[in-house]
Amino acid sequence: MRQLLLVTTLILMAATPLRALETSQGDLAVSVMADDLRVPWAFDFLPGGDVLVTERAGRLWRLEPTGTRHEVSGVGKVAAQGQGGLLDVLVPRDFGATREVIFTFATPQEAGAGTAVAVARLSEDATALRDWRVIWEMEPGSTGGRHFGSRVVEAPDGTLFVTVGERGDRPSAQDLSRENGSVIRITRQGAHAEGNPFLDREGAQPEIWSYGHRNPQGAALDAEGQLWVSEHGAKGGDEVNRVKKGANYGWPVISYGTHYSGAPFPEGSSKEGMEQPAFYWDPSIAPSGHMIYSGRMWPDWEGHHFIGSLKFGHIAVLAGDPLELRETIEGPQTGRVRAIEEAPDGAIWYLSEADGALYRLSPP
Template sequence: MKRSVLAPRFVRGCALLSAVVIAPVFATAAVVETDDGPVEITEMVGGLTEPWGIAFLPDGSQLITERDGRLLHATVDGPTVEVTGVPEVWAEGQGGLLDVMVPADFAETREVFLTYSKPQDGGEAGTALASARLSDNGTALEGLADLFVMTPGGSRGQHFGSRVVEGPDAHLFVTIGERGNRDLAQDLTVHNGTTIRLNRDGSVPEDNPFVGQEGAQPEIWSYGHRNAQGADIDAEGRFWVVEHGAQGGDEVNLVEPGVNFGWPVISYGQNYNGTPIGEGQTKEGMAQPAHYWDPSIAPSGMAFHSGTAFPDWEGHALVGSLKFNYIAVLDPSDWSEVQIESDETLRVRDVAEAPDGSVWFLSVGNGAAYRMTPTE
């Protein structure tokens, strides 16, 4: 382990073909100096409203979610269009349309996966995972269906998670925040504060760690999480998450089956009023983070880099900061950190690698998607 220094709105996709919503951006590159040398950052898609997740189709075009409930298809050389047929979302606080994931077999199946905050009974909302087929012309979701909906999440507007990633064996991993009810992160009878693992069709794998344990939710893969808004699979097939602490104590965690990551019993942060959290920083039976930040950087999207565009970053974890407006490039061998900071990295919500190996990120502050490449 290493440390680094109002009623809810329900939004439903419209049933008719949407008009073009965003014109192509005339790409101009900014050269940004970093401790690892200069990089070029180019705005590729502008005019976005609180973008949350980005995923790439095989042709290099992108699917981008906006938290208020829109899914956009940014074509390679043409306009950006709104995709119809999205689920109804609870667009309140941190809730809404959240992550999007394109699986490895998209060219054969045209299947995509979405996470979102789903309206539940009594004014509550919880993290859900849905799948659908993207139409051949890329403008509509077809056959949308929920694969998973968490146990009642509560009426608070915070801590939904929620990233979805595809494991090396085609299992799906989803992160779920504790929904602002911290004690539930230690309760296996609910999904709050967990990561879950599902088969592609939403069924539960027989080798999940809590299958058959009385009272436990069988989807749970790990627990004791606060709010993991970043996740990825590394080159060795290992599942990692980055999650928000309270005041300090943001964490990078290597997730193993059945592991308890301690929230809110242990933490490297403190409550926002300055009082201690739980019982301290360590406790037997609770895992330590691989890395943590204090003060908090408010980490969001995470991506391991293949080294295609930036050979020196092969295997490094790129993590966006919502608080300090940069991208952290972390070397897992010692968790040393290089920071990519510029006018473009204003509140970075997601980081992803494109099919050509370039690094893309979403800026909430600028309402844009950017492409980062080496300087020529």
């Protein structure tokens, strides 16, 4: 069992490079930034170059630019079962003033576990979290260990978008009295945000921004501040959705493909009042992680969507209006891509759950 503080050597960019990945922008160098991670789920960048990485079992790591790694203490209790555990991590824009870090995770509940959001302060020496506090959790009522969703994105106005899976309870995604299968919008204190669409709807949960989702495991803002999510859908129906205020994305009433049992959807692939996906995959790729690229290092990729595939082991690159698949980035180091982010310098970093490794893509 690893100690609370563990220092290990990272394989940095200066190390012997791995085999390059072929892309439309030429062969890109692949560097291992950290390895020996156990079911890593998410990462984000701290000012100064350190990186925070979550492991689903409940561990949080801080990676230093110097090549060392420390386990950060102070993570609260998580329900590490099935697909649940410690999940997303977000370093908000005001970290320099507040030292607050935001997490999503599966929290133990009387009826199993539910998606939750916590905030904690990172100590000045960056070795521990202080004052871990849960600011929001979905109302209980679903058991089982799947479909937590659980990406968190900071909106331009400072509110938080959080994706919530339907927890395997399909009808709940159409029930506005429950948060299952929704994107919620909350304040940094965990209250519903002003301007949410269902504040005046009797019986509706005031945090809900959109609903009818299955299991959104990717979320990103584009340059205009528009939210996009990528989500696990039906067999032949994984989706990318442009998320609109108050919109219903149809699960489980409509979808492309079929249920995994082979059963069709009651309304097929469309119904009045329900949104169509911006893009869908057939066959399904099991998308996880979603980044919309700035173009800083590769201008031709400006505005392109980068989405990891857990099933096929690649990074899907989408662009255009309507969205279309432009390329897949695939190689020995792209097994079960769980998360993908743009670094401050414009390099592309991603987590491979299969390798237990954090990689960096850069020009050769």
